[in-house]
Amino acid sequence: QVQLVESGGGLVQPGVSLRLSCAASGSIDSRYAMGWYRQAPGKQRELVAAIISPGTTNYANSVKGRFTISRDNAKNMVYLQMNSLEPEDTAVYYCNAGRDLVGLVVSPKYDYWGQGTQVTVSS
Secondary structure (H helix, E strand, O other), rough: OOOEEEEEOOOOOOOOOOOEEEEEEEEEOOOOOEEEEEEEOOOOOOEHHHHHHHHOEEEEEOOOOOEEEEEEEEOEEEEEEEOOHHHHHHHEEEEEEEEOOOOOOOOOOOOOOOOOOOEEEOO
């Protein structure tokens, strides 16, 4: 089992930055990708960014150039640095362990989600 706990969300104004953190514990396998997903009201959950290693990442087109995902395997942490936030970024952000770089399940036995953290971008 893997436990994921997100933090760092909040209410911010457009244009500012925010960093989300995901703390992982349990039977972590660093060979699997980790990712950030988001779900806005009335919409499906979507992939924001995913990472296997520093040079192997994937981003949604809507966040390319603004968001950066990073991973610290020694600390079992995953981060999402979000710059130039827009109202369209408002959503609950979830951390995932196990899905691949495009959001597909690799192994049903290794597909974990955190409880989510709310990000609201509004003036």
